[in-house]
Amino acid sequence: MTLNLCVLTPNRTVWDSEVKEIILSTNSGQIGVLKNHAPIATALDIGILKIRLTNQQWVTMALMGGFARIGNNEITILVNDAEKSIDIDPQEAQQTLKIAEANLNKAEGKRQTIEANLALRRARTRVETILESINRF
Template sequence: MSTLNVKFVAADREVWEGEASRLIARTTEGEIGILPGHQPILSVLVEGDVVVVPAQGERRTVKIDGGFLSVDKDVVTVVAQHVEMAGV
């Protein structure tokens, strides 16, 4: 099974990195779902929750204050000024 390498980066640190089966986020143009093999994309994110479904373990909800989402070759990077993830 293919996976995504997902990274959440805040202004001052890398918050989380791990393998995921999918990611769901809200962009300025609406909600987007990212699965392995997704086309490269760069989007502006709005404030709210980003949902990550890890390859192993339970789904995680990450609060961001807006930012950017980049997808390229199954690497997803979410960059925001503030990133809050429970347990991190």
């Protein structure tokens, strides 16, 4: 038996197929989901979604915060944005990370600092998603 995983952004469906297992980052830590998981709705943090496919391969995806609903072997993830690791350009991700770090260093005031920290977390997550897919945890 498998789980049906659907990852949605405001603009598109990023994933819609059966999987064996997922590991996702919630606001209170990581959770793993297998078949027959207890029903839950949870807020998601900016982080990496790890997906074990039915052929036992693992795939990673960068999630940019949102919500997940789990129940009846169906997982629906609604996020602000999501990118599969294979869709992330490593050079562009590294460049974005450098820019985000520089912007944080020159941020002035509370608002700029908060926005720069958020951009840095997003950039780091994209780079870490690529590294996770290479290392295959």
